Every structure is written in structure tokens, then in C-alpha cells.
Amino acid sequence: MRWITLGFLFVLFTINYADKSIAGFASVHISKEFGLSPIQWGLVGSSFFWSFIISSIFGSSLSERFGTKKMLSVMAFIWSLLQLAAFAIHSLEALIIYRILLGVFEGPFFAIVLTHLYKWFAPESRGAATAIINFGSPVGSLVSAPILVYLINHFGWRMSFASLGIVSLVWLVLWVFIGKEQPENSAVENNISKKVVPAKPKVKFREVSSALLSRNFILTILLAFTAYWLLTWIQVWMPSYLVKAVKVSSTEMANLLAITGLGAGLVTIGIATISRYIHKKTSSYKLSHVAVIGVSVLIGAVLFFSITKVHSVAWVIFCFCAGKGLYSISMSLGPHMISRLVPERSTFMIGTYTACTTLAGVIGPIVTGSLVQKAGSNVMQGYNSSILMFSVLGAVFAITFLIIANPDQYFRKRALSVEKEREDLIV
Helix, strand or coil: CHHHHHHHHHHHHHHHHHHHHHHHHCHHHHHHHHCCCHHHHHHHHHHCCCCHHHHHHHHHHHHHHHCHHHHHHHHHHHHHHHHHHHHHCCCHHHHHHHHHHHHHHHCCHHHHHHHHHHCCCCHHHHHHHHHHHHCHHHHHHHHHHHHHHHHHHHHCHHHHHHHHHHHHHHHHHHHHHHCCCCCHHHHHHHHHHHHHCCCCCCCCHHHHHHHHCCHHHHHHHHHHHHHHHHHHHHHHCHHHHHHHHCCCCHHHHHHHHHHHHHHHHHHHHHHHHHHHHHHHHHCCHHHHHHHHHHHHHHHHHHHHHHHCCCCCHHHHHHHHHHHHHHHHHHHHHHHHHHHHHCHHHHHHHHHHHHHHHCHHHHHHHHHHHHHHHHHCCCHHHHHHHHHHHHHHHHHHHHHHHHHHCCHHHHHHHHHHHHHHHHHHHHC
16 A cells, blocks of 8 residues: 555646646746736746745644645645646736745645655655656656646646646545545554653654754755755756746747656655665765765756856756756655654654755745846846856865754754653653
């Protein structure tokens, strides 16, 4: 059943990615219809993430109370309603309101999906399982980009939005009847453990706050923040970058985005496999997670910097394939480290992590819009400046992460502290 569950979550991730990306696919058409400037389009892209901070934390907390299956069902249902309501969008204000509402109900998605996934996979398999889930993004791009661009070109962008609402409804019906909250044997094991194992000490606020302020949490967030800046740039700006700066057609743009997504996904899964192998051999998070993430992002930063100097289509696509995959590994391996800082509050920890990283989605599109508009007729210069942003951020944070982060030390200290508190409870 765990592989069926993984399949359901994988498909939902592709739908989620398509929901977030479709506005980018339609950016040229929407901007033309409403007469939007680059800054206004950046505002549209940013508005999706305005509510992410609150909804990520609040939604994650609700899932601890009502269960992850129910929360995923509710979110999928509301996504469907919002996408079908696209026919009511006839102004910039309505478009922004739509994007804000969609963001409210997609904000908790990543944390809840990972929490549900972690119920089905052992700790040593979670990094690879998360990478497979994240592969839903490139598959979503590969499958949806050509189809959605075709619908946009022939039937209008509103029809393409509505088509995603129908897909979400189909997923929801199957999920309600087939999906499960957790493995059946886990409930039995939990009941047994409650009878024979002394109760764990209640997690104190001081312990949670200490984890949130730890260097491991903060540095992991900074790297994921950079990766999310890149992912948001790809969703909001890359379609127009390819059409206006690289000078490809809308059909070619859709195909190139699909290739980029697929290539990046394969790179991420490959790196996650290497990380799992290293962890199996060494049991060290410093080597298997910190070193792998830091080196990967640093290489990706160099590749992105090179795009500002070499503008051939082939090189641009190669760098985005490799660079996106290298950056994305921080969002595949990072959540597992975060969840281990305070395992008893893993959903809250991942929700907070998600809320902080998605700040990049609020800031990035507006910064990019300002840079593109400031460049005026020199479109390539504007986009190059925006690419330099996530290239420099990636390099700086990756080097800092490699030097300072040490989760192994944190885990050892926490294990000793928990053991001491358990002994005190027994006494």
C-alpha cells in the first residue's frame, strides 16, 4: 500500500506543480489581455505566496489534529473549485484575489504531503521517497506544459485553468475511496509501544524554539529559500524569458520547459540516491546531507552564473536542467533533517520550514519584475540580473552551510537530553 500511497502523492504533486505553473505558461496572454507591466506581472506572481507563511503553519497544525488524508482531500477539493472559477476573472484585481486564495489552500501542501509520506517510509528511505515526490514537479511540467500551452493558444487561458480543476476532482474521488491515513500495522505497533515503553517526556516549547533558532534549521532554510527563489522564477518568469529574451516560439517554450523539468528531476533523484548510499555507509548526516546539499547547490550556482555570459539555447537549457536539479536537492534532503530536529513535532517543524522558504515566492517575482522593467528595452540584461540573484544567493549560502551546519552533533545532544528526561520520569 505504501507504493500506492506514494503514487497518489506523486500525482497530486504534479497537479500542484501545474496549478502553480499555469499562470507562467499564460503570462504573455494574460499580460497582453490586461495590459500588465513587468512589475505588475511580478505582483501577480508574488500574490500567490502572500498567505503561504500563515497557511503553511496553520494548515500543518490542523493536519496534526484532523489527519493528513482529510487535509489533502479538503485542499484538492478547494483547488478544483478555484480553478473552475477562472471564468470569473476579468481584471487584474480579480486575478490577484484568485492567486491569493489558491495560495492559501496550497500553502500547507508540501508539509502535509511529507508528513503523510513519512508515515509510510522508514527514516533511511525518506530522502529518496521525497526526491521521488519532488519528481512530480518535472513530470507535471513534462505532461502539462505542452497540453496547457496548446489549450491556452487554442481555447484561451481560462479553459486551461478549468481543465486542472477537473483533474483535481478526479484525483480526489480516487483518493477518498483508496487512500489511507497510515499503515495498518503502525496503529498496532503504537498501541503495543504505549503499553511496554515508558511515555516520552512532553516536548517543551523551549526545545521547539531552540530547534527553530539552531544553525542547522536556519541554514537549511536559507538554502531552501534560494531553491524556492529559483523554482518561483521558473514558474513565473521562465516562460516569458524563453519567449522574449531567448527568442523561441510559445510551442518551443513549452517543450523546453518540459525537457528542463524532466532533466532536473532525474538529476535530483540521482543525487538523492548518492546521499542515501553515503548515509547507509557512514550514518553521518554531515556527509550524506550537508556535504551533498552544499556541493550540489554550489555547482548549480556556477552553472547559473554562466548563463549570464553564454546565451545559446542549448547551454541555457542544459544549465537549467542541471542547476534546477542541483538546487532542488536541498528541498528533498532538507525536510528530513528538519523533521528529525524535534520528531514529536515534525509536522509543525516542516510547516515552519515551508513557510520560511516560500518567502522567496513573495519577494522573488517582484524583484525580478523590477529588474526587468528597469532594464527597459534591454530585455536580456534584465533577466540576466534576475538570474544573478539566485546564483549569488546559492553560492553564499552553500559555502556557509558546508562550513557551519552539523546536524549529527545536534542529534547526539538531543538524544542524550531525551534519555535523561525519560529516566527522570521513570524515577
